[in-house]
Amino acid sequence: MNDVDVVVIGSGIGGLVAGALLARYGKSVVVCESHTIAGGAAHSFSRRGFHFDSGPSFYCGLSDPTSLNPLRQVLDALDESIDAVPYDPFGHYHFPDRTIPIYGSLDRYRATLAELSPEGAIEFDRLKPRLLSLYAAMQGIPTLTLRADVALIPVLLSRHLPSLLKLLPQLGAIQGSVADLMRDLRDPWLRRLIDLECFLLSGLKAEGTIAPEIAFMVGERSRSVVDYPIGGSGAIVEALVRGLRRWGGEVRLGAHVEQILLESGRAVGVRLRSGETLRASTVISNASVWDTYCHLLKPEDLPSSYRQQALQTPTIDSFMHLHLGIRAEELDALTGHHVVVHDYDSDLTAPGNTCMISIPSVWDSSLAPAGHHVVHAYTLEPYEGWSRDTAYDTRKRDRAEPLFRALERIISDVRQRVVLELIGTPLTHAHYLRRHQGTYGPAIVAKQGMFPGPKTPIAGLYRVGDSTMPGIGVPAVAASGILCANSLVQSSQTAKLVQQVLTQNQ
Ligand SMILES: Cc1cc2nc3c(=O)[nH]c(=O)nc-3n(C[C@H](O)[C@H](O)[C@H](O)COP(=O)(O)OP(=O)(O)OC[C@H]3O[C@@H](n4cnc5c(N)ncnc54)[C@H](O)[C@@H]3O)c2cc1C
Structure with a gap:
């Protein structure tokens, strides 16, 4: 029974x-x-009237009935x-010497790239159709119809034959990496941006990320809406x-x-x-x-x-997290999503080098008490070596420092504004998410x-x-x-x- x-x-x-x-x-x-x-x-959690996302905050298509999400x-x-609240730009990417807005629309993405590197924009014109044709091929078969056994074959043949035929020429690209789509593209700015987009999605750069993942993200961002x-x-x-x-x-x-x-x-x-x-x-x-x-x-x-x-x-590494409640006065122009790369000479994936920041009270003021914002910043951090020993608190503060420095790129006096501070380590992540070594995933x-x-x-x-x-x-x-x-x-x-x-x- x-x-x-x-x-x-x-x-x-x-x-x-x-x-x-x-x-x-x-x-x-x-x-x-x-x-x-x-x-x-x-999951979300609350402390003293601040409502925090413990993890994801970059979404798209939630409020769009035509979304393929x-x-x-x-x-x-x-x-x-x-x-959900639609917004654009999707985020601001802060490099050591410049800050750029990243828009959902691919024309605006190209315009941003053209300011960084005209050659990169020309090469983007070659990459864009490769990504969009992959997205178009996936578009005809709604995920809701899929299954993971042999019964998928008759489903595809009987109900989605035209879309399947469109997909067949893309089979090589579907199984390949994003880097495969970019073998003939050399521009360092284009390569850096695409590596960063891949890293934000899969935790790996273009060489390690499967092409459909980025094609789907690029396609959805431009065709549907980015929303929170x-x-x-x-x-x-x-x-x-x-x-x-x-x-x-x-x-x-x-x-x-x-x-x-x-x-x-x-x-x-x-x-x-x-x-x-x-x-x-x-x-x-x-x-x-x-x-x-x-x-x-x-x-x-x-x-x-x-x-x-x-x-x-x-495993991909775990994370350092910074969850802050901050005073919001004179931050009227603040935007919600930021990615800060501290150092061109370090790898994007190096712990502390790329910091993701989300300030969702910009879109939904109910997430923080009146006059305040809620902030979540995080960066990769290896699990190895962390233990709750006597050095734990000092190490925790030390490893949160790249996150504070990243936040200072956006709110220069952020440290003076803090009214609530929670620092999470790989041990916190592993504990609350019940995940092996607090890993982001495989x-x-x-x-x-x-x-x-x-x-x-x-x-x-x-x-x-x-x-x-x-x-x-x-x-x-x-x-x-x-x-x-x-x-x-x-x-x-x-x-x-x-x-x-x-x-x-x-
Ligand atoms: C910091 C961070 C930021 C992210 N940002 C984004 C983003 O902006 N956009 C995006 O799309 N994705 C993002 N992701 C990735 C995305 O959040 C995850 O890939 C996804 O949420 C993982 O979902 P899951 O179904 O694998 O399960 P998990 O979220 O891993 O949940 C598994 C659940 O199983 C429970 N569990 C485990 N063991 C047991 C047990 N023995 N008994 C009972 N329950 C158990 C756990 O408590 C947990 O609730 C982010 C992830 C992180 C960590």
């Missing part, structure tokens, strides 16, 4: 999407979240929506939780899963830290590959070569490896989230949830759902 059809371990965006879609398909679903707040990397398609399927959800990233999580509940699913917070239960080699449920067991015919883990295979299963549960290979997946380099699909060698056990296909980032993990959920139902059920969404959007 099962308690439910599906147990999902973890309420990251990937877990919530998979759980909510399966509830939408009529399955009984329980999502067990270890933390007391849902959302994983995308898989998250938006899922919200439509759940009859949910979120209010009112209420912060937590508003997205709330919409998914509402959607899950609307279709009969349940989220349990503070419900840490200790073990995935197997019988005769098949997953049959989970045991919580409280000692309670939940039996289910399907278990979906939204925990990372390392956490799932090291902590939730016993070593003997998996074929040893498979386990070894999976656990050898390289460092799977284009052409050297591929993100695995949702299936595992254990019958009844599936995985979703940023250590599965297509990879890291909110749209990507939403897509992973779709792939997993659709693979667990008949393709006719998916076709019916997609049709309903199309009709409702007309």
Whole structure:
């Protein structure tokens, strides 16, 4: 006797999407979240009237019904929506000697580049059609129709043949890296900007980032809108939780899963830290590959070569975080998103060199008390070497320094404005996000490896989230949830759902 059809371990965006879609398909679903707040990397938290995003804040297409953002398609399927504020420029990129605005529109992107380097703008004219033709080829097949098993083939052949034919000539580019699309392009500014765009998305530069990821981002930014959800990233999580509940699913917070239960080699449920067991015919883990295979299963549960290979997946570093509440007087011209590169001579990916900054109270004043702004700044930081020893506090302050210096590029007297300061280290990140070494995700380099699909060698056990296909980032993990959920139902059920969404959007 099962308690439910599906147990999902973890309420990251990937877990919530998979759980909510399966509830939408009529399955009984329980999502067990270890933390007391849902959302994983995308959760919001509050201190003294300041509402912080713990992770993502760069979004697009949330308020655009025509967006190809898989998250938006899922919200439509759940009859949910979120209010979002469109804005442009998307952000300001601050280099050691100059600051440039980055706009969604590719013509304006080119104009910015032309001011930096006329040659770069000319080369961009060669890169742009390569990216847009890849995006156009992907455009015809909505992510909501996709699944991760052989049943995808008849779906594509019967319902999306023209789009499939458009995609075929792009197969090489789809499997290649962004750098492959730029082999004949030499301009240092163009290369630096594209490396930075890749890094912001995948944590890797152009050489390591798969081409469709950037093509999708460039295409969506220019065709749809760049926008920020009112209420912060937590508003997205709330919409998914509402959607899950609307279709009969349940989220349990503070419900840490200790073990995935197997019988005769098949997953049959989970045991919580409280000692309670939940039996289910399907278990979906939204925990990372390392956490799932090291902590939730016993070593003997998996074929040893498979386990070894999976656990050898390289990691991207963790983060230093700075969450600040600041006084807002005389900051009327402040904009919300910034990326600061401190040093041309250091690699973009070097810890502390590239700092991401989000000040979302610029768009949604309810995120901070009146007269204040809420600030989140973060930069890569290796997990190794961090421990809560006597040097912890000093080291923490020291490693937060590049973030303060980055903020000073935008608000010169930021240190005098601080009324609330929280510094997070890789240990904080690993603790609150329940992630192996607080990693941003797998460092799977284009052409050297591929993100695995949702299936595992254990019958009844599936995985979703940023250590599965297509990879890291909110749209990507939403897509992973779709792939997993659709693979667990008949393709006719998916076709019916997609049709309903199309009709409702007309
Ligand atoms: C600092 C930062 C900034 C980012 N910025 C952006 C951005 O601007 N735009 C963008 O698109 N993406 C961004 N990303 C990436 C994006 O946020 C993540 O890729 C995505 O949210 C990860 O989702 P996930 O589904 O893989 O799950 P996760 O967010 O990793 O969630 C997994 C969940 O599982 C839970 N869990 C783990 N183990 C257990 C257990 N044993 N029992 C119960 N629960 C468990 C965890 O508590 C967690 O809630 C950012 C990420 C970070 C860290």
